[in-house]
Amino acid sequence: MRSFVVVGNLATTTPDFSLEDIPGTSGRLDILCRCINSAFVLSHGIRRDVQIYLILRGGGAPKTIRLQGRDLRHLNPDERTTAALLKKALALESDAKWRRSTPGIFVRRGDLADLEVWGEGTTYYLREDGIDHRGVLTAGDGTFVLGDHIGLSAEDEGFLEGLDAKIVSVGPRSLHADHCIVLVNNELDRFEATVQ
Amino acid sequence: MRSFVVVGNLATTTPDFSLEDIPGTSGRLDILCRCINSAFVLSHGIRRDVQIYLILRGGGAPKTIRLQGRDLRHLNPDERTTAALLKKALALESDAKWRRSTPGIFVRRGDLADLEVWGEGTTYYLREDGIDHRGVLTAGDGTFVLGDHIGLSAEDEGFLEGLDAKIVSVGPRSLHADHCIVLVNNELDRFEATVQ
Numbered sequence: 001m002r003s004f005v006v007v008g009n010l011a012t013t014t015p016d017f018s019l020e021d022i023p024g025t026s027g028r029l030d031i032l033c034r035c036i037n038s039a040f041v042l043s044h045g046i047r048r049d050v051q052i053y054l055i056l057r058g059g060g061a062p063k064t065i066r067l068q069g070r071d072l073r074h075l076n077p078d079e080r081t082t083a084a085l086l087k088k089a090l091a092l093e094s095d096a097k098w099r100r101s102t103p104g105i106f107v108r109r110g111d112l113a114d115l116e117v118w119g120e121g122t123t124y125y126l127r128e129d130g131i132d133h134r135g136v137l138t139a140g141d142g143t144f145v146l147g148d149h150i151g152l153s154a155e156d157e158g159f160l161e162g163l164d165a166k167i168v169s170v171g172p173r174s175l176h177a178d179h180c181i182v183l184v185n186n187e188l189d190r191f192e193a194t195v196q
Numbered sequence: 197m198r199s200f201v202v203v204g205n206l207a208t209t210t211p212d213f214s215l216e217d218i219p220g221t222s223g224r225l226d227i228l229c230r231c232i233n234s235a236f237v238l239s240h241g242i243r244r245d246v247q248i249y250l251i252l253r254g255g256g257a258p259k260t261i262r263l264q265g266r267d268l269r270h271l272n273p274d275e276r277t278t279a280a281l282l283k284k285a286l287a288l289e290s291d292a293k294w295r296r297s298t299p300g301i302f303v304r305r306g307d308l309a310d311l312e313v314w315g316e317g318t319t320y321y322l323r324e325d326g327i328d329h330r331g332v333l334t335a336g337d338g339t340f341v342l343g344d345h346i347g348l349s350a351e352d353e354g355f356l357e358g359l360d361a362k363i364v365s366v367g368p369r370s371l372h373a374d375h376c377i378v379l380v381n382n383e384l385d386r387f388e389a390t391v392q
Binding site: 019020021022023030031034037038041042043044076077078079080081128149170171172173174175176179182183185186189190192193 | 215216217218219226227230233234237238239240272273274275276277324345366367368369370371372375378379381382385386388389
């Protein structure tokens with residue numbers, strides 16, 4: 001399983017944002033929508049072996065939304081319909097237990113440290129000064145942690161260090177999280193195609 | 197200069213589409229908006245050495261919109277504001293001469309064969325059965341032609357064959373045009389970083 005984890009430092013935890021102005025009213029949920037597209041969308045279908053966790057810290061107790069490719073339905077490539085799916089998930093009552101919103105989309109209260117992926121395979125932290133990911137990704141899966149436009153806090157970085165996360169970079173230019181996910185998916189696709 | 201050319205087979209040539217439903221009302225202009233993001237957007241700014249041509253064939257005489265990184269202003273990463281910029285360009289009266297809509301965005305009547313990029317450096321045609329682009333891109337630039345969800349017609353392919361275009365692929369999975377552009381940009385970034 002490939003897992004992506006994206007931290008939305010300002011991303012809203014409520015459905016009270018406008019689909020007519022996603023960047024301006026949701027704490028940049030548009031960034032997370034583009035990450036969802038990059039994680040799942042193929043020319044003819046979606047990636048079933050991928051999941052993504054969105055850590056939303058923009059108000060009150062943090063929430064996490066999980067999208068699971070295996071069960072995912074109603075995902076279109078455009079930002080607005082993806083944001084509408086997130087809005088629906090955020091409208092659910094939530095506590096520490098996962099609740100299903102639509103097929104393949106789940107929500108609960110919780111932050112980065114609460115995820116159940118830690119310890120399953122290698123954890124990679126995408127940062128522009130990391131070592132080149134080419135040749136470093138030695139399996140078709142792993143857990144890949146990325147920040148939004150603000151990046152990760154010192155506390156987040158300390159947590160990942162405690163997990164012995166490898167700090168990797170996707171290339172010589174500093175890119176948005178969604179572009180990094182495209183590049184990681186491609187690198188893992190290539191690895192899988194070689195070993196098959 | 198890196199040039200991307202994306203053919204929008206059904207993409208509207210008029211501004212009469214809704215920003216509330218871009219995929220459903222514009223002949224999939226959303227695909228082209230995402231290509232613009234992939235072509236230009238960096239973490240801290242936009243790529244100045246890139247241009248993109250959008251070939252719009254969804255109604256009446258085809259139009260071409262050109263976005264030029266060197267002069268581009270008002271580009272945000274989200275789909276809706278990009279679509280609003282295209283709407284503005286499509287509202288201009290247009291003939292065979294380029295007209296500026298907003299800084300760095302130009303529009304005219306014309307199709308694929310009318311572009312002025314042909315013959316400037318190598319032309320690459322992105323197709324899933326092409327040879328791997330890694331190691332093939334031997335300069336930091338080139339002209340890269342991609343299709344939307346429908347792909348290129350036999351006539352388009354004949355035209356590119358006449359230009360001696362190299363048919364290349366970005367990896368083992370079939371991807372949307374915007375993801376291909378991210379991968380090409382990364383490959384060219386890496387090439388440039390090596391030769392510098």
